Amino acid sequence: MFRAGSFVADHLTPVTPEQVQPNGVDLTVDAILEPTERGRIGRDGKHVADRRELDTDPDAEAYVLDPGGYIARYGERIRIPEGHIGFVYPRSSLMRNGSMLHTAVWDAGYEGRGEGLLAVHRPIEIEPGARIAQLVFAEANHDGTYEGSYQGERLEE
Numbered sequence: 001m002f003r004a005g006s007f008v009a010d011h012l013t014p015v016t017p018e019q020v021q022p023n024g025v026d027l028t029v030d031a032i033l034e035p036t037e038r039g040r041i042g043r044d045g046k047h048v049a050d051r052r053e054l055d056t057d058p059d060a061e062a063y064v065l066d067p068g069g070y071i072a073r074y075g076e077r078i079r080i081p082e083g084h085i086g087f088v089y090p091r092s093s094l095m096r097n098g099s100m101l102h103t104a105v106w107d108a109g110y111e112g113r114g115e116g117l118l119a120v121h122r123p124i125e126i127e128p129g130a131r132i133a134q135l136v137f138a139e140a141n142h143d144g145t146y147e148g149s150y151q152g153e154r155l156e157e
């Protein structure tokens with residue numbers, strides 16, 4: 001069963017009332033990054049490519065994005081409670097403008113400020129701090145809790 005937005009909101013900070021939706025909580029964009037080198041997924045380990053943080057366009061007062069693949073960093077600290085799994089969907093208005101946010105699995109026990117793949121298919125402007133995605137929680141069985149390399153990422157920022 002998917003949980004109500006009010007339940008998800010109890011596991012995010014900061015969160016404003018306008019972010020809380022019937023079935024989840026909207027996530028805001030804190031930064032948009034562009035990989036500057038090649039990453040690598042190995043049989044044993046991985047290398048996450050260096051990235052550069054994009055500046056906003058001073059006239060548009062927004063990130064002005066041409067089609068391409070970007071990393072969106074979310075503004076909220078997220079904790080996935082035991083007995084649950086998280087997924088992120090694009091905000092429908094983002095998708096209706098021709099862009100997508102892709103999610104991997106958000107594991108039970110993870111805590112941090114995560115990232116998503118922002119796939120821009122049509123030119124778009126996104127203001128810093130704008131709501132771009134929605135996090136939902138589903139109840140789930142799990143074996144142990146998340147202890148991987150991204151545990152606790154950017155909690156202090």
Ligand SMILES: O=c1ccn([C@H]2C[C@H](O)[C@@H](COP(=O)(O)OP(=O)(O)OP(=O)(O)O)O2)c(=O)[nH]1
Pocket residue numbers: 088102103104105106107108110113114115116117146147148149150
């Ligand atoms: O779209 C997503 C999905 C997940 N996460 C966070 C929560 C998740 O629990 C954590 C690790 O994801 P995953 O287990 O897929 O990472 P990995 O590539 O297998 O690395 P590791 O083995 O170090 O965990 O990253 C995100 O930031 N964005």
